[in-house]
Amino acid sequence: MSIRLGAIIAGLGIVGILFFWSLLPGAINYAPAEKPDYYAFKEKPVAPEGGFSFEGPFGKWDNAQLQRGYQVYKEVCAACHGLKFVAFRNLSELGYSEAEVQAEAANWIVPGIDPNTGEATTRPGKPTDQFPSPFANDVAAAAANNNAIPPDLSLMTKARKDGTNYVYSLLAGYGEPDPEIAASVSEFETPTGLYFNKYFANVNIAMAPPIAADGQVTYADGTEATVDQMSADVAAFLTWTAEPTLVKRKQTGWPVLGFLLFATILAYLSKKQIWAGLKPKKK
């Protein structure tokens, strides 16, 4: 009996401490948390019209889109953002030939070592090189960007909730605050040097609108380069950089599930047969 009595006393004790010292004062001073003002403007990421080809259980890469997205990255994003986990050789997965990958890699300047003097220098990229970082180090990156370090984009779409749509929405979603909401919220102001974007965590982002106007990039395949199109294309490209094995993963999944379904049905039937003799006969 003593252990149960002890437990009851201990239980009432701990609940008493919780109740009188934490719960009761908390309940008396109860105040639901107030969201900061900017929450009024915030919106969840949206998908571009028609969605993305790689979504859903049967999704596949759209190589033309990935190539366009790569072009946007190269001509726009790469000025500030690195892609350190991706190598030029990986571009062959976007449908580029070996020669094209070689030529593409050579367009980039990567850090190297002078073979004669051993001094640090730069050289054209090779397919085995990773994408170079645009800044020498974080301090240089912060100094050049109003103290905000442009993050590496290799994993961006996995590092945000609903990442692909987030990148698309963020890029296409710059604009002015809704005047109606702004009127209802006192003292809302986007600080100097920041830009309003209703999809960003606190709606004020340090990145100037990178894709500012239609036709900023001239697509090699003739697709019309609207802001919306470029944003969607680069979001697709960054989904590929974040998880190059995404489509392969889904394609591997189907035969595995199919086999397991078959095996599970067999297992069920053999279980049924083995147990058949034990069940009471229905009368």
Next chain:
Amino acid sequence: MSFAWAKQYEPKNDFTKWIDEKLPLPRLVYNAVGAGYPVPRNLNYMWNFGVLAGFCLMIQIITGVILAMHYAANAEVAFATTEHIMRNVNSGWLMRYAHANGASFFFIVIYLHIFRGFYYSSYKAPREMIWLLGVVIFLLMMATAFMGYVLPWGQMSFWGAKVITGLFGAIPLVGESLQTWLLGGFAPDNAALNRFFSLHFLLPFVIAGVVILHIWALHIPGSSNPTGIEVKKESDTVPFHPYYTAKDGFGLGIFLLAFTFMVFFLPNTLGHPDNYIEANPLSTPALIVPEWYFLPFYAILRAFTSDLTIPFTGIILVPAKLLGVIAMFGSILIWFILPWLDKSPVRSGHYRPMFKKFFWFGLIPCMALLTYCGGAPAEEPYVLLSQIATAYYFLHFLVILPIVSQIEVPKPLPYSITESVLGSDDTAPENSASSDAKGAGEAGSLQPAE
């Protein structure tokens, strides 16, 4: 245990006879999970989870050993080698996703296994030792999972490590030195990452060892069953093989379908996006949350918001953080005394009307609420909700369970397992089915004398 009617292992040919003489391993397997182990014939699908937990442990060890071949436990490169596994190692993505989701599924399985134990009072005599070893396994699993989550060295890895090791800092006098000693520094860094990796590799094998003890202890009284009455005779049991190997095989199929579906189609759903951002000691995530399987205990930790003071004096007896730490560890440690808190002679929740209500309408919603609050920010109304749920949690185990087991009138038990399955038992004494006193008294005789 060997019931008198258990089948005996008989080596068939010269080779198996020779093996049986030198190292009777086939005999051991035959008696442990073969035809030589008689098991109650009425086990439902809730009894599948023991085998599934063992299977999960194997998945984790196999995928984990392969991952360790490509991973480097160094704060400079840990995040990069994790990405190297995802991108450059053949099928590395599959190994890593299987390992990460495998941990989640291991916990799903183990929680179902534990809550089955709660509902059917599997912890009661004569099976206390199995239960105690099970709680040890659970604690080891939590330690292993926590340290494993640190290894990719993402933002949640780093800040999770900081918060959890910070708990030791709450211990009076020695706390801060203890925390520094555990981490090998003042904050999680290379030293911490290296020792976490070492222990994360070691502990699964310790778990495997305790699992062997768990199964050994199980074979002394034999498996419990949904009626909670003990095996009386041969017709109450069936040999483990082929009956339960077949049933477990089907259960394994269902489990693997769910598991592979998550691995191949939703591999990141149970994880946190912030862990795809490399650890940065200078940037605190907006909301630090542990993996989902720790959320109920995290909610208990955060439920204590005020120091325990002497009223009107302001003298602090116990700081809030220490109260939270004590409650969090206590919430699991109380499972160790569970077999002695619940004195009802009836095991199965089926026959315990009051207990059953507290289980379904008390404990289960309480755990769901704790899980939800654990993942929410530390603000109202989540704080208040987690306090209510925490209060119920402790009341349930420490107060309600002992009292309910004292005052509850159980429903009549069937005479035997055979009767519960077939509807009648030829060997049962006359009008036994309606005699609750007999059934309850009989099971009660297995309670330890006090």
